[in-house]
Amino acid sequence: MKKIVTFIILLACTTINAQNSTDVLRYSLDNTQGTARFQSMSGAFGALGGDLSALNVNPAGSAVFKNSLFTVSGTAYDRNNSSSYNNTRNKTEENYININQAGGVFILKSSGNSNWKKIALAINYDVVSNFDNEILTSGTSQQGIDNYFLNFAQGVTLGSISRQQGEFLEDAYLDIGANQGFSDQQAFLGYYGGVIDPIDEIDDNTQYIRTAEYNSINQALLKNTSGYNSKLTLNIASQYQNNLYFGASLNFHNVFYQEYKEFTETGYNSDSPIQRTIFDNSLRTEGNGVSLNIGAIAKLNKNVRIGGSYQSPTWYKLDDEFSQRIDSDLGDENINFINFNVVNLFDTYTIKTPSKFTGSLALIFGKDGLLSFDYVYQDMSKGELRPTTDSSFSIENDNIRNNLNAVSTLKIGGEYRISRVSLRAGYRHQQSPYADNNLIGDLTSYSAGIGYNFGGSRLDFSLNQTEQDSSERLFSTGITTPTMINRINTNATLSYTLNF
Template sequence: MKKYITFVALIVCAIGSAQNINEVLRYGTENLQGTARFQAMGGAFGALGGDLSSLNINPAGSAVFNNSLFTISGSNYHTYNDARYFGDALITKNNDIELNQIGGAFVFKNTDSNSDWKKFTLAFNYDLLNNFDNEYYVSGSATEGIDTYFLEYAGGTPFGSILLQDGEFLEEAYRDIGAVQGFRDQQTFLGYYSRIIAPEIEDNNNTDYRSNSIYDFVNQDFLRRTTGYNSKFTVNAASQYKENIYLGASLNFHSVLYTQYDQFSEDGYEPNSGITRTTFDNYLETEGNGFSFTLGAIAKLNDNVRLGGSYQSPTWYRLEDNTSQRINTDHPDVHEDINFINFTIVNLFEEYTVKTPSKLTGSLAVIFAKDGLLSFDYGYQDFSQSELRPTNDFSFQTVNSEIASSLGAVSTFRIGGEYRIQQVSLRAGYRFEQSPYTNDNTIGDLDAISGGIGYNFGGSKLDFSLSRSQQDVSERLFNAGITTPAMIDRTITNATLSYTINF
C-alpha cells in the first residue's frame, strides 16, 4: 500500500533551486514603509528625527523627541503588474491591508542643570520593511520549452544514478536522490520519469540526454504568487548632548517569512511530438531571522540647518528553505506513479546565511521656524559585497561570484518637505533608487512620489499618506533553461494612516 511522504532528508546542494542571487535582493532591498508622515516625505528623515520610523535611517532621531509618545500605523498595499511575455501583455492586481508599524518612545529629561547631557530616550519600534504579497500571470508563444530546464540540469548526470531500485516507489526515489545526490540529479530524475527527456543511450554510464518534445513554438502559461513579509523590531537608545548634538544607536531584530508558488503549463507541440501537454508546479517557503545594528548622529548647525549621518551594519539572516514540486505530461510512457510526487513531499535544505550589505546615509535638513521644513537624504549601499554563507560551500561560491560580477553600488536620493498651517501639515516627497544590477536590465531604477496631510490635536496627531513607486523588473520563469524573462512594469501604491498619542 502506498504512503505519502511528508518530509525528506536535508538537501545539501541547492544551487539552482532556492538559494540564489534573488535571496540577496529580496531581503536586502526595502519598499518604503513606516508611519504616514515618514512615507509622505519620502523617508527623508536622516537629519530630522522626531518620528519613530526615522530610526530606520538614523537612530539619533529619537533624541529629538520632546516628550514620550506612542504611534500605530496601518497601510493598504496595492500592487499593479503589467507583465509582458513574448509580446503578450497581461495585467494583474493585488490588494492587501496590514498593520505595518507600531512603536513608542520614552523621554527622560535630565534635571541636573549642570550636566551637558540634556535628555535620554529609550524607544522601540516595529516596522514592516517589505510586504511580499504579490501575484502576476504571463502567457505567450515561446521558442524554448520546459525541456530546456531539465536538459540543463541533466547534462553530466549518469543515467544509472537516477534509475529506480528494485521494489522502490517513485516518490521514495525522488526523496532519496534529492537527499543524497542533490537538487541537480533530482531534477534529472523528474525530467526522465515524466518522459520530458530521455538518455541518448540506454546505458548506466550515459551522461547525455535529448528532448522527447518536438516544437518550433510552444504555448506557455505561468502564474507566480508570493506571500510573506520582512519585518524589523528595533530597540533604540539616544541622547542629546548640550543643545546641538544628538547621538543614537539601535539593535535591529529581523523576521522573514516568504512563500512562492509557481504554476506552469505548456502545450502547442508538433503533432508528431511524444508530448502534447506538460504541467510543472513548484512551491518554495523560506523562514528565518536576522540581526543588524545602526549608529547615528545629528548636529544642529544653527536654528535652521541640521546635518545627519548614520551607519547601518550588514544584516545577517539565518534562513531555512523547503521546496516541493509536482509534474505531469501526457506522454504514453509517463510513469504511472508520477502523481505521487506532489506538494506532500517536502525537500528540506540546510540552514544558511545571507549577508546583505552595510549602508551609509548622509542627511541635510533646513527648518523654517514653525512654518515648515525641507529635508534631503543620500544613501550608499554596495550590493556586490553581499554573500551567501558558508562561503566554502561550492554552490554558494558560484552564487557569490555571480553577485560580485552582476551587482554593484546603489545610490538612493530622498527629498521631503512639510508646510504647516496652524494645526494642519501638508507634506510631499520624492525617492529615487538606482538599480542594484550593473546592467540596469534585470531590475530598473525605482522612482517614487508621495504626499500626505496631518492634523495635530494637541495631545495626539492623525496623519495620512499616499505613495506610489514604479520599477521595471525582468523575472525568469525558472532558474535554468527558458532564458527569456517576463518583463514586468510594477507599480506599488501605499495608503497609510497613523495615529500618535503624546504623553
C-alpha cells in the first residue's frame, strides 16, 4: 500500500531556482505603488512630502502635513505580457483589484515660541510589489527537457540515485534531496520519470542518454505567479523653524510569493518510445523583513525645496517550499506519487537587499502647481544571500557581484491646480539591474491623474503604465534558447483622503 509524504525537512539550504539573483531583484525593486496622487506623479515626492506613500521615499515628508488625515487606496491591475520563443508568439492578460494602501498621520503642533513647530506620527501600509502575473511560452525547439536532466545526471553514479529495496519512490526522492542535494534529486527525477536512461544498468554507471527520439519538439510552459511584498511603516518626523523637516521610519515587510510552472513537451518522432512529457514545479516563499529610513527636507526659499534620504538594506528572513511532478510514457508506475503533496522544506535563509539613496528637488509655483525631481541610486551588486557560509550561496553571491549593476532611477512629477481640481502627470526611467541589459531592459513608466478637493476630504485618481523587456530561460539549465518577454503593466488607482 502506497503512502503520500506530506513534509520532509531538507537538512541543507540547497540552491533551487528561486534562491539566486532573481530573488534579490524581486525583493529589491519596487513598483511605484501607493496613493493615487503618489502614482500619478511617478513617485517623485522626495522633496515634497505631504502624502502618506511619500514616506517610502523620504520619511521627513510627514512633517509637511498641515493637519491629521487618513487615506485609503484601491488599485485595478492589468498585466499584459507578450512572449516570443523560437519565433512563436503568445499573449496573456490578467486583471484584478486590491486594496494597496491605507494609513494615517497625526499632527501635534507646538505651543509657544519653540523652534520645533510640530511633530508628525504616521502609520502606513503599502503594497511595494504585486506578484500576480501569468506568462505563456510555446514553440518548437531542438532542445528537449532531457537536456535539463542530463546536465544534472552526467557523472552521478546510478546507485546513488536509485531507490533502495522496499523504499517508496517519494521517500527516495525526498531523501536524495535532503542528503545529496538538488542536483542529484533532479537526476533521480529524470531517471524515474523515464526521460533519461543509464548506459549500463550497474550501480557504478555515470553516463546517461535520453530515451526520446526527436529532431524537433513542441514545448509549452505556463508560468503563473501570485503574492505580494507589503510594507508597514511606523514614522516620526518634525518641523524645525519654518524651513527644515526631519524624519525617520521603521519598516516591517511581509512577503508571500507563489510560482507555478507547467511544462509540456510533445511532437517526438513517431517511433519514439515517449510521445509526451510533463514536468511541473511549484515554489512557495513566505517571510518577513525589516528596514530603516531617515531623511530631511529643506525649503531654500518659497519656490525651491531640496530633499535627501537613505533607506537601509532590508533583511528578509524567508522560508521556501518546493514541489515537483513529472510523467511520461516511460515513467515508473509509481511516479505519480511524487506530486505537489510531497514538499521539500528548506532551512530559513536571509536576503539582504542593497541600501538606497535618494536626492530630490522640487519647484513650487505658489498655489498654481509644482514640478518635482527625484534621483535614486541603488547598487544591486551589493545584494546578498545568507548564510554566506553556505557554498551554494557563496557561488550565487559571486554571480550577483559579477552580473548585477548599480541602478539609477529618474522620477519626474508635476501638478497643476485649477481651483479645487488638480491635474497631474509623471515620468520614471529605471536602468536595467544587469550588466547585460538583454536579460532585463530599462523600465519606462508614464503616469497621469486628477484630484478634487472637497475641503474636508479629497478624491484622487491615477493611471500608471510601465513597460519593460526581459529574457528568460524555460529552465535553469539544458534549454538555452530564451523567451523574449515584453511586459506592460497598467495600474488604475483611486484614493480617498479624509482630513481631521
